[in-house]
Amino acid sequence: MSQFATSPETVPFWDGVQEGELRLQRCADCDKAVFFPRALCPFCHSDRLDWFTASGSGVVYTYTVVRRTWGAFADQVPYIVALVDLEEGPRMMTRIIDTDEVAIGDRAEVVFSDLGIDDGPTLPCFRKVTR
DSSP states (O other): OOSSOOOTTTHHHHHHHHTTOOEEEEETTTOOEEOSOOSSOTTTOOSOEEEEEOOOEEEEEEEEEEOOOOGGGGGGOSEEEEEEEETTSOEEEEEEESOSOOOTTOEEEEEEEOTTOTTOOOEEEEEEOOO
16 A cells, blocks of 8 residues: 555555556546546546556657756756656656656656655656667
């Protein structure tokens, strides 16, 4: 179980993160993948959402380089925050790690990191695919 405050909708997501899996929901009625975890499908409003393990692959839709920040991230600037279009369909806001450069359209894969923060939570981040 995550150290984050959870709701019934988010527990399977955070359990997956702890197990090294990116878990998404899929609507049993309209068959669309859903992220972020929720009680109702945002497409058809069904409450029939099932969990599955995503591929962890995606494409950078857009990004920004954060150069000023505060708190736990103050010593990490500059860092990259991106929107990644997952292969399954949803778009996810995330950190891009292990690189100083990224471009729109770059392939990326999920990695799990505490971002170097002492006692920090493990989070799904992405790494640029260079192969």
